[in-house]
Amino acid sequence: MPHSKPHPKILVTPTAIPDVLVIEPKVFGDERGWFTESFNAQDFSDATGLNIAFVQDNHSFSRQSTLRGMHYQLEKTQGKLVRVVSGAVYDVAVDLRKSSPSFGKWVGVELSADNHKQLWIPEGLAHGFLVLSPTAEFLYKTTDYYHPQSEVCLAWDDPVVGIQWPLGSGAQPTLNAKDAAGLSWEKAPKFE
Template sequence: MTVTPTVIPEVLIIEPKVFGDERGWFTESFNAQEFSAATGLKVEFVQDNHSFSRQWTLRGLHYQLEKTQGKLVRVVSGSVFDVAVDLRKNSPTFGKWAGVELSAQNHQQLWVPAGFAHGFLVLSDTAEFLYKTTDYYHPQSEVCLAWDDPVVGIQWPLQSGQSPNLNAKDLAGLSWDKAPKF
């Protein structure tokens, strides 16, 4: 596997080896020993999540104040623009974001450490998104940072004037100034 740091060094692009021929392809999407050796991280995943979304759906930017989650995310159908925002007050990249296109075609994954808000925008007609988490979902401590907060300034790949499809929780996301940090 190949590991590439993003503009935030702890947020990593993971590229597993893909073996293909005229019949199709095969990849080992996760191997704990190889992940640890390649990233220097020893993580234990406790939950897998799978979502299906239509084009221009934006999910996020979510995080949990308790039971904080590291996430290893990937797309198995379609493509998304995936984003992580650093909420760690003592970090040199506090308030910065990293974004990458993940797709079924490029097989890339993104490691989002605990202490980050996370979200994605569906670019294809539909997308299926899978992610492993290092702790369980804890709805009582879930927070949503506003996807369009001007202080954070994420450059979502939307056309000028276009709005994403959001649910009520994501519409009510907190501004950077009001969102709790770590």
């Protein structure tokens, strides 16, 4: 497993897909509560080595067992910095880049309002999450705008990818029609 990179305000830990990063901002707390800089462009760049411009912020609310994903765009590909501000989710990324040593691999990380963890998912990966708490509010910054004409959905339960979602035995997530009709690994378009 790759090692964490020290930074005064942010802990950065690579995952099994090395350019998918767990970002942990420093949280300052006392008897009144806590404070954190959820995003600081200079600190993010210093800690990750990435100089990224975000163009859109998204915010979703979902109920327990909702699964959103696995989404990606073929045009206007999006890098995403994701976090949870209420509740908890299991957040997953799948590498669709043929040139990547981790092509076809997936990683999953629990993100919650309590752990303050964020996940950086670069362009070329499919992304989705499963809500673990009664409800969850999920926020994410993107490096390009939403482009519905080129959006693709990889099947959340594709056996080739084999994502191990934390669902109870025999339990099924709540899906919308688009996500329920996700493409198999064989049919899903990939990146070079």
